[in-house]
Amino acid sequence: MDANLLQWATPRQAEILVAVEQHGSERKAAAALGLSHGTVSGAIAGARKRAAASGYSPEHDMTHVVPDGFLVKGVSTYYDEEGKPRGQWVKSAVDRDRQAEIMREACAAMAESLPRVKPAEHAGDTNAALCNLVVFTDYHMGMLAWHKEGGADWDLKIAESLLLTSFVHMVEAAPKAKTCVLAIQGDFLHSDGLLPVTPAHKHVLDQDGRFSKIVAAAIRVLRRLADHALAKHEAVHLVICEGNHDEASSVWLRQMFAALYEAEPRLMVNDSELPFYVHQHGEVMLAFHHGHKVKNEQLPMLFAAQYPKVWGATTKRYAHCGHRHHVDEKEYAGMVVTQHPTLAARDAYSARGGWMSERAATTITYHERFGQVGRTIVTPEMFEAA
Secondary structure, three states: OOHHHHHOOOHHHHHHHHHHHHHOOHHHHHHHHOOOHHHHHHHHHHHHHHHHHOOOEHHHOEOOOOOOOEEEEEEEEEEOOOOOEEEEEEEEEEOHHHHHHHHHHHHHHHHOOOOOOOOOOOOOOOEEEEEEEEEEOOOOEOEOEOHHHHOOOEOHHHHHHHHHHHHHHHHHHOOOEEEEEEEEOOOOEOOOOOOOEOOOOOOEOOEOOOHHHHHHHHHHHHHHHHHHHHHHOOEEEEEEOOOOOOHHHHHHHHHHHHHHOOOOOOEEEOOOOOOOEEEEEOOEEEEEOOOOOOOHHHHHHHHHHHOHHHHHOOOEEEEEEOOOOOOEEEEEOOEEEEEOOOOOOOOHHHHHOOOOOOOOEEEEEEEOOOEEEEEEEEOHHHHHHO
């Protein structure tokens, strides 16, 4: 047994590999563990496959291992006249699943040192049966837009001011509900790292300033939203959805705010590791997905399968998504799916593609038994006139 395989083996595979080493053969290890010989052989083959994906397969002259977070894309070996390897090229590619896992681990570690927000006091009467859902989708903090191209200007200063002004108006105009669900519905940040490109396809983006400046603005404005929501509601549920523009940033934002408000019992951050999120309010199911992975019409059955207990315990069900920047609402079997518009201006890419939509954001009030009972809508023009 090659002991080097242990670093790529799963815990169960590692247990079987050690047993083979201790007992001297696969059959003896199978008898000792109470497993079939095929199960032991399969575990060893699985460990070898995982090792080969990282560049380790000595029987094939592959010994150059790629770093954690990468996968081997291809190996080219050339041999001399005696059949001995004389040189090798190893091509690697990003392992997106592993890099996401590394990101989550890093965020969790960094969050340990964050100072915690002290619990805030809440004053005033609220209606325990009501829940205010505030949705901001595709806000694209850090985007730069020019009114001569897209019809309106957009930069960090405009985005931060409009978001805070809109949220305060929406909360003050909505009923005095006990619960607030603040849904940051994906693509909150325009870019996902130091380079102004989309994570998956590397499309070049129009960006306003350095990424650290964008991060600081995003954290600052989200804290102000969370604090104002706590001042007006007894309980706040924060949902920070993964978007196609901020796959990694949504991870560290969730981790950061969960740690930041760890000492605040009235605020909870949805910790789903999948891009599908739910909150139950009495007999009402509220579901969230950015819209970049699953089509609207597929969401009801996906959430029914992903969260069967919540689905079965509710009679009114609503899914919320964004991604496409325009309004669409349709009732499917057992669930109303609402696609929300964005408050953000159009960038050059959208303008040149001919995509147009009304800019807006919505607060929807839900009753714990009756479902949707009210809406408050804001548009940028409302605050420009003021």
